[in-house]
Amino acid sequence: MTVDVAVLQSDLSGKELPGGHIVIEHHEAFIADRALRAGFDPEGAAHPAWFVIASLRCMGISVEELCTLAHKGEGDTLLFGNCRLDLRQALRPGHSYVTSASIGEVVSRTTRDGARLDSMEVLVRLREDVSDGAEVGTVVNTYLLKRGEPR
Amino acid sequence: MSTSTVPAVGDEPRPLHVQEVREEDIWMMALILRDPNPIHFDPEAVVQAGLGDRAINQGGATMAYVMNFLTSWAGSQQALRQLDCAFRANVAVGDDVEVGGRVTAVEPAEDGHLVSLDVWADMPGGVRAIVGTASVLWQERCA
Numbered sequence: 531m532t533v534d535v536a537v538l539q540s541d542l543s544g545k546e547l548p549g550g551h552i553v554i555e556h557h558e559a560f561i562a563d564r565a566l567r568a569g570f571d572p573e574g575a576a577h578p579a580w581f582v583i584a585s586l587r588c589m590g591i592s593v594e595e596l597c598t599l600a601h602k603g604e605g606d607t608l609l610f611g612n613c614r615l616d617l618r619q620a621l622r623p624g625h626s627y628v629t630s631a632s633i634g635e636v637v638s639r640t641t642r643d644g645a646r647l648d649s650m651e652v653l654v655r656l657r658e659d660v661s662d663g664a665e666v667g668t669v670v671n672t673y674l675l676k677r678g679e680p681r
Numbered sequence: 682m683s684t685s686t687v688p689a690v691g692d693e694p695r696p697l698h699v700q701e702v703r704e705e706d707i708w709m710m711a712l713i714l715r716d717p718n719p720i721h722f723d724p725e726a727v728v729q730a731g732l733g734d735r736a737i738n739q740g741g742a743t744m745a746y747v748m749n750f751l752t753s754w755a756g757s758q759q760a761l762r763q764l765d766c767a768f769r770a771n772v773a774v775g776d777d778v779e780v781g782g783r784v785t786a787v788e789p790a791e792d793g794h795l796v797s798l799d800v801w802a803d804m805p806g807g808v809r810a811i812v813g814t815a816s817v818l819w820q821e822r823c824a
Contacts, residue, residue, distance in 0.1 A: 562713050565706040566745040567699055571758040578752065578761045579745035587715050594717060607730045608718060610740035612767045620759040
């Protein structure tokens with residue numbers, strides 16, 4: 531049985547997540563550049579996709595655990611609905627960053643095919659992993675759960 | 682050697698064409714993203730989810746093509762300031778993707794000009810996978 535949206539909003543909106551920590555390893559940066567068809571950056575910056583990667587790896591809970599919080603059922607499908615980046619400075623391979631994370635708006639609507647579609651924003655802020663490290667950017671990911679019939 | 686020209690509203694940078702999204706690239710990104718969602722590597726899971734029968738590219742990876750388009754045009758990986766992408770359709774193994782954009786505003790900034798754009802990523806047949814907005818810092822440089 532699908533959870534009521536009012537319960538989801540009450541349980542999740544504003545909830546602080548543990549956040550985390552990431553080191554952009556040189557080998558992972560190299561492999562990601564090729565998998566993403568990116569060019570070499572002569573100034574040594576990491577691909578900006580690392581903001582997205584950090585936001586997904588460093589919520590402090592896994593996407594699976596986030597799905598559990600959102601009462602994802604067997605017949606529900608998780609989709610990545612939206613991603614918004616605000617960047618202050620480039621990330622760098624070999625460097626370390628810390629994140630804080632929280633759940634923002636939780637809303638529900640009905641799709642054209644009559645399915646219920648719940649959306650949940652997760653805000654992740656990245657800082658340099660040093661004392662009084664500067665904020666380098668924020669990422670807001672919107673996850674969609676298309677509710678379906680249990681298989 | 683010449684100095685780059687500041688873009689104008691209405692300019693459309695040269696589109697970026699990504700030929701045939703590769704399965705092994707999706708698998709590598711699943712590992713780097715620590716993304717266990719089976720729609721990225723298990724065709725049976727894709728079928729069960731009603732999303733076709735080919736592994737689905739990560740939204741963040743398709744978004745990265747938009748980043749490539751913007752940063753190659755602006756001349757630096759560090760030029761990107763904002764990017765807001767809505768994922769409208771799935772990109773799957775074997776799909777071609779064409780990324781485009783149009784300048785919507787140009788404002789003076791401390792270090793150059795802040796250039797705003799509408800951006801998109803399309804697949805053959807006109808299916809729009811991503812629609813969004815972006816801003817990049819355009820700095821005077823040698824082109």
